[in-house]
Amino acid sequence: MSGVAMISTTNNLLKVILSRRLSFYRCFSLPSFKKGEFRIPSHNSNKVCTPDDAVSLISANDTICVSGFVGQGSPDLLLKALADRYERECNEGIQEGGLKDLTILFGGGPGDWDYRGLNYLAKIPGNNNEQKSMIKRAIGGHYGQVPLLGNLATSNQIEAWTLPMGSISRMIRAQATHSPGHITTVGLGTYVDPTPGIGVGGAANESAVGSTLHQELVTKISIGFGPTADEMKADYLMYKALPIQVAIIRATTADASGNLSFEHESLLCDQRIIAAAAVNSGGVVLAQVKRICETGSLSSRSVGVPGSMVDCVCVVDESEHDIYHPMSYTKRNDPVLYGKIRSPVEDVQKLPLNERKIIARRASFGLKPGKVINLGIGLPEGIASVAGEEGQLQYVTLTTEPGSFGGLPASGKDFGPASNADALVEMNEMFDFYDGGGLGEKKCKCDTCFIAS
DSSP: OOOOOOOOOOOHHHHHHHHHHHTTOOOOOOTTOOOTTTOOOOOOOOOEEEHHHTTOOOOOTEEEEOOBBTTTTOOOHHHHHHHHHHHHHHHHHHOTTOSOSSEEEBBOOOOOSSSSTHHHHHHOSSTTTOOOOEEEEEOOOOOOOTTHHHHHHHTTTTEEEOHHHHHHHHHHHHHHHSSEEESSSTTTTTTOOSSSTTTOOOOOOOHTTTTTHHHEEEEEEEEOSSSSSTTTTTEEEEEEOOSSEEEEESSSSTTTTTEEETTTSSOOOOHHHHHHHHHHHTOOEEEEEEEEEEEOOOOOGGGEEEOOOOOOOEEGGGGGGGHHHHSSOSSSTTTTTSSOOOOOOOOOOOOOOOOOHHHHHHTTTTOTTOOEEEEEESEEEEEHHHHTTTOOOTEEEETTTEEEEESSOOOOOGSSSTOSSSEEOOOHHHHHHHIIIIIOTTTEEEEEEEEOO
16 A cells, blocks of 8 residues: 555565464465465564555454544554455455455444444445445444444344443453453343343344354353352353454554554553454454554553564554544544643633533532542533533543543543543453442442433
């Protein structure tokens, strides 16, 4: 692809990545590669390559896990390259060895409410009504900003599940540790509960209900505590850990060994556990960055994903940052949202006096000094603006599920990060805090959660 920085050739890179895959569950070859041929150790290799070479490692039936949250941090260069590869294969009539039957696993469904993000993967090339999507199933927590993927789900063209975002995050982490799944009480008694007459195991359409995966994805289990197994039994849901063959993640900076840092990313979108889950599944990790640096020049404290977990690094040319690597779909770059600088308190944007502000201000009466608050997407975003306008931010800690602690959470299509945040953690860590008692338990300081329907 034009405008993509290249460092060295890609043959050695592909040989290194193939060595990992050959050692696990599958075996496929490139014309220049023979099984058993000597390979350069991955820690000595140069991992920078074109996006076309990176996505050439994706095979039919792969499960692909993508980082990003709502409008923040989508790895669009790689997603576009994958969509372009599928279009070429469709135009050339490639059947054997082509892209098909992919499973897409995601949390916050990165997309621009139009055609970018995961929407790239949902496009069906050409005008052939018989042409199918490359996607077989989608498992996610939020489809609102990926309407093309949502259309495939509502028309039963793919199998689709909608699961709690925090549970998806911990499903991924469970795969990284080879645990059977994420066990929690979250979802009991709701549509995610697989118990007949209560819920449908998170299935979003008939295709999912009829899928072979449906009986396994969410299961209900009873765990006993006490001297005997029958004492103090409690029900839980287990969200199955799924092997991940391909991780597509995004960072700011990489060196040629694949070490990644996130200094210009507004959120930490579980890139590290996504990469670990793919590595421990025998898969590959494809990383998109906006710049490259000398190997060894990144401080070890700044590295968010070690190079040993990364197989391919694709660098977006500076002239294409606005297209494929803006901080978000609404902001090219905002150092306040990624914590480089702090904005003056008086810069808080006030909501216009309308129904939304009236509702938000009434809800803000529930804010209590010294408490930690979770704000959901939608109407609750206005509570942050009201709290900032009325000088309450210094007395409470507002949080969002993708990992921001403190400050003024952004709203609308910028939802997720926060201006002047005190801290930023990974999404799986934030849900650990919430599910462990951060919302509502007397022993914790956090007792309020605002959500919208």
